[in-house]
Amino acid sequence: MKDTVMQRSSQHSSQQSDTQRLLIVDDDELVGRTLELIAKREGYEARVTCDPDRFLDLVGEWQPDIVAIDLVMPGMDGVQVLAELAKREFRQCVIITSGVGHRVLDAAGRSAREHGLHIAGILPKPFTRDDVRALLNRCGVDDKTETVAEPVGASAEPAIDIEMLRDALANRQFFLEYQPKVHCADGSLAGLEALVRWRHPERGVIYPGSFIEVLEDTELMGELTSQVMDMALAWFSGLNISRDSERPVMLSLNISARCLEDEVLVERIARRCRRHKVDPGQVIFELTETSAMRHPVRSLELLTRLRVMGFQLSIDDFGTGFSSMLQLVRLPFSEIKVDKSFVMSGEQSEESRKVVRSIVELGKSLGLRTTAEGIESQWALDFLRPLGCDFCQGYFISRPVDGDTIRERWNI
Known part of the structure; x- marks a missing residue:
């Protein structure tokens, strides 16, 4: 049977500790490290990468509970990353962040939702620690990710x-x-x-x-x-x-x-x-x-x-x-x-x-x-x-x- 991200995430959820994991992809290393630092101070495990391909590898290897994705990146942009996550049936919380206008951010969020991703929120740049804390708290209490996955084999x-x-x-x-x-x-x-x-x-x-x-x-x-x-x-x-x-x-x-x-x-x-x-x-x-x-x-x-x-x-x-x-x-x-x-x-x-x-x-x-x-x-x-x-x-x-x-x- 194909080992999808959804299936691995389900296994991970039953084994993980109370500490949630945040994975960040942002081509601006300073912004990524800032997000990482804020998350760690809030009690999260956090990792950051500037490379979208490495990010996608880590989604499978590290199995994060939350991902934060910048939209504007060279090579593969954030919209493409979101589409790839949807193909892999990623079922955890997603935060979209960028300095583009709010209409573009909103459109990216709608596109991701229509692909079946659970968008916990939008984080416009520049952001404050309180902005990040509020979004992470929403992810921490949100249980919708448990309800969207279909039973294995339902399509058969x-x-x-x-x-x-x-x-x-x-x-x-x-x-x-x-x-x-x-x-x-x-x-x-x-x-x-x-x-x-x-x-x-x-x-x-x-x-x-x-x-x-x-x-x-x-x-x-x-x-x-x-x-x-x-x-x-x-x-x-x-x-x-x-x-x-x-x-x-x-x-x-x-x-x-x-x-x-x-x-x-x-x-x-x-x-x-x-x-x-x-x-x-x-x-x-x-x-x-x-x-x-x-x-x-x-x-x-x-x-x-x-x-x-x-x-x-x-x-x-x-x-x-x-x-x-x-x-x-x-x-x-x-x-x-x-x-x-x-x-x-x-x-x-x-x-x-x-x-x-x-x-x-x-x-x-x-x-x-x-x-x-x-x-x-x-x-x-x-x-x-x-x-x-x-x-x-x-x-x-x-x-x-x-x-x-x-x-x-x-x-x-």
């Missing part, structure tokens, strides 16, 4: 096909978890998003990213949507929540492009709400702009009918598509969900913060509620509250959990 699983999904639907193997959405201002419960999972008898739990695209272009998508709605509405109707509150708890359901081709979609949804005694005003349907673009005329008709009946509509992943603004004006949305990529990169990226701020202001000007996804730190909450963002959702608040856990945690 047979591809999911339509017949497997047909059997799963027939045998009711799909189930739901719910992720809370809270009021940014006070943290009180505002809503619950239903998220489908597949409990495969041999593979265990399979997440939607592995099967939704397979279903999307088949008639089975409608069957899955029906099962999800029935499960979610039945569960939601049994919650001990006020139905007359000025701030009612909402149920969010995702709706696919395939469903928007169904001429009787609205009637089916209305019947299910009546059957489960759920007020349409407490149900939000979330869809991406690409879903609405697939059949624009039909989508406009069906979504308008849903709004007439009292259902709420949310445009999901706002800001990531080519026509978000057009769809926002064209379709009767009541909520904008700020894409998590902007929120999660906001602590390091001034541009991302500006985008989030602009989307929240846009929502206010159009009379729409705003929800920020991807809340993974106290920083994100502290940033969003003064902006007037209505709702927040993310792992810092709660991961998706089963219905019983929701009842217990929120006393509903």
Whole structure:
């Protein structure tokens, strides 16, 4: 079996002492030695090299917990080094440092994240000891590197096909978890998003990213949507929540492009709400702009009918598509969900913060509620509250959990 950096790092993590290792590559020896000295004073083992090739060798030999990479170097630049780390499946913390402008630093960080690297932060030059200490502390407490690696051999699983999904639907193997959405201002419960999972008898739990695209272009998508709605509405109707509150708890359901081709979609949804005694005003349907673009005329008709009946509509992943603004004006949305990529990169990226701020202001000007996804730190909450963002959702608040856990945690 190929011995990847990821596998060796996993072995190293189980054997290492409490002292973490920092490996630095910077063509400016003085800067590199300064970083090394600061790290050692903070209790880290540290090594520095000016040679990118030697750095890559040391990644395999020394197995650092953190690497700091300068962008501007002769020969192989820092962006190329980051790409090479991604090829080697490096799963530890990465710090990017350089004296180039912040837009270039931010772009390098985004590129590295999209390659699957865990970027702990950006260190612009010149930096202070406090800047370095803050980044190293973030690496020391951050456990995300333990969650991104896929199990060895996962890629060897047979591809999911339509017949497997047909059997799963027939045998009711799909189930739901719910992720809370809270009021940014006070943290009180505002809503619950239903998220489908597949409990495969041999593979265990399979997440939607592995099967939704397979279903999307088949008639089975409608069957899955029906099962999800029935499960979610039945569960939601049994919650001990006020139905007359000025701030009612909402149920969010995702709706696919395939469903928007169904001429009787609205009637089916209305019947299910009546059957489960759920007020349409407490149900939000979330869809991406690409879903609405697939059949624009039909989508406009069906979504308008849903709004007439009292259902709420949310445009999901706002800001990531080519026509978000057009769809926002064209379709009767009541909520904008700020894409998590902007929120999660906001602590390091001034541009991302500006985008989030602009989307929240846009929502206010159009009379729409705003929800920020991807809340993974106290920083994100502290940033969003003064902006007037209505709702927040993310792992810092709660991961998706089963219905019983929701009842217990929120006393509903």
